[in-house]
């Protein structure tokens with residue numbers, strides 16, 4: 058039977074991945090139920106006084122999936138696609154990601170169902186401060202530490218830090234990561250996720266015997282992750298042939314000039330209509346004939362409906378959850394190597410951890426220290442996954458999830474958090 062995405066949705070996919078890991082590890086039903094459930098969820102209503110004097114109200118969430126290995130950690134997303142189930146899935150993936158790269162954290166995620174492009178900076182500041190005030194009782198440097206994700210940035214983190222600090226009466230840099238450098242942000246955090254994506258892509262190419270010089274890539278998304286990934290891959294000699302965003306997609310056989318494309322996007326707000334390339338259908342990006350495909354935008358873009366047309370040799374998941382369970386099942390029958398999100402995009406949270414450690418020490422590391430330690434941790438996790446996958450004859454996603462779930466269960470057992 059051809060797999061389908063009948064139950065498609067990130068939470069369904071995340072729970073299916075957990076169920077597979079639990080079956081492989083052989084743990085009891087109660088532990089499985091506990092890991093399938095968030096430890097704490099907060100839904101808030103975020104009223105906004107708009108610049109024209111009218112009032113808008115947005116739904117916001119913060120979900121803390123697990124605390125067994127340490128405080129919860131994960132980004133904050135501003136997007137109209139945000140809902141509670143999406144945030145639950147993203148929080149669960151954060152737990153596995155932090156465990157996989159051995160950070161002393163559990164997993165969390167937050168979101169506000171708002172389109173940031175429709176708001177002024179002043180409105181975004183008011184929304185951020187109000188959302189922060191609402192979730193304030195459940196965040197803190199030892200409880201849950203937000204960071205940037207889709208639609209948020211270092212300015213958002215600065216507003217959260219200020220709102221939290223004003224409430225407790227002193228400056229608390231460790232309450233968020235991904236802050237501006239001048240407020241205690243880490244050197245190298247802004248590019249950490251994309252640097253990690255490129256580092257992992259190069260290791261995957263080496264495993265597949267693909268020489269980066271002359272290899273080709275397509276990248277979906279030209280935001281904080283996609284743009285840097287394009288730059289780092291191009292710097293390694295890869296011909297980045299296609300890049301897309303919400304408004305369009307561009308393609309060039311000889312490879313896009315990523316720097317010029319960046320200048321064009323800064324000027325116009327999109328990669329669309331870049332004069333150094335052909336315009337293509339954004340939906341075709343994931344099925345282009347390239348060596349490496351980097352989905353770096355949103356969930357659920359490689360699905361049961363298009364997986365059989367994927368022609369890349371390697372998929373490096375810069376985004377969280379870009380490949381649905383139905384697509385995974387189809388691609389498992391092919392030679393396509395999928396490097397799962399919890400490994401491929403872990404560079405961001407690794408350097409967030411470094412930022413938090415620097416805030417706790419009140420001491421700044423050099424950029425070289427950050428880069429070296431980032432690559433060291435990612436390389437170790439990569440080898441763990443490759444080895445586990447080989448020993449247990451499973452996909453990299455299955456191996457990564459199993460390794461991570463095993464570490465979380467071990468922490469539960471050692472702490473004795475359940476009878």
Ligand SMILES: NC(=O)C1=CN([C@@H]2O[C@H](COP(=O)(O)OP(=O)(O)OC[C@H]3O[C@@H](n4cnc5c(N)ncnc54)[C@H](OP(=O)(O)O)[C@@H]3O)[C@@H](O)[C@H]2O)C=CC1
Pocket residue numbers: 205206207208209250277278279280281282283301302303304326327339353354355356375376377402403405406
């Ligand atoms: N930032 C980080 O440190 C980390 C991010 N991630 C994950 O990476 C992904 C991207 O995050 P980030 O780069 O921070 O987000 P950004 O908001 O900075 O960028 C998102 C990009 O994706 C584009 N996009 C959105 N929807 C689509 C679509 N349907 N098709 C094509 N492009 C689309 C946006 O286009 P437009 O510009 O036109 O809006 C934008 O270019 C998310 O899944 C996030 O969870 C994972 C780990 C860490």
Ligand SMILES: O=C(O)CCC(=O)C(=O)O
Pocket residue numbers: 130131132133151154202203204205206234235377402403405406407409
């Ligand atoms: O840097 C962080 O704390 C979290 C980044 C994030 O949200 C993610 O890895 O998906």
